[in-house]
């Protein structure tokens with residue numbers, strides 16, 4: 352939802368790095384089996400990119416993304432956990448690099464939380480061949496990672512937004528309104544631009560709901576509302592409704608210039624557009 356540049360690490364290099372210190376483990380032949388699977392893993396990465404380019408990720412078939420000769424659970428443990436997550440593992444530098452990609456450590460799935468882990472966009476439990484593919488590893492906050500879990504949609508309309516691949520931030524889609532009950536508060540929702548078409552609109556709605564963004568943004572915005580109440584009251588006394596509106600518009604423009612669909616900018620824009628609010632409804 353909040354875009355990230357494509358990761359620079361190639362998938363085959365990531366796999367090779369992550370398995371590079373795997374030991375044979377006697378008759379288990381762990382190292383041999385992972386080496387033998389390299390070609391299949393590379394092929395899976397290509398299929399993944401091809402589907403991403405044609406927006407067909409929902410059509411991926413689990414059977415095409417196994418690690419041949421290795422049970423799914425073992426593949427995730429040996430390649431991802433031992434080879435990339437472990438602090439002393441050979442792939443840890445790639446892991447850390449992917450984690451650092453988000454500006455100000457901000458989670459690209461919600462635009463608010465602090466990045467604390469990598470999320471597998473396509474679940475590693477069912478698609479283990481993509482478990483260390485950088486294109487499949489999204490830096491995310493703990494809340495978003497938990498909310499997503501093993502979620503995977505075979506319906507294009509239910510496909511979540513992919514921060515490396517989807518670009519929706521040039522359009523205005525986040526909106527809010529003032530609820531004039533006590534306490535006065537904001538409610539957030541998605542307004543899909545007509546140019547998007549049904550599928551993208553559905554995906555953004557789905558993403559918004561999956562990560563509970565209406566509730567998340569409302570709680571932040573309502574706290575902001577209380578924080579500026581005293582300042583707004585002073586401006587209303589000094590310059591009336593026009594001064595309040597000018598202040599809110601200026602605050603909105605400054606924030607929206609940085610983040611077109613950020614909850615802060617949308618909060619100020621919504622308040623400025625609400626006549627009753629600017630006339631002093633915030634005093635109640």
Ligand SMILES: [Zn+2]
Nearest residue numbers: 458461492495
């Ligand atoms: Zn998040």
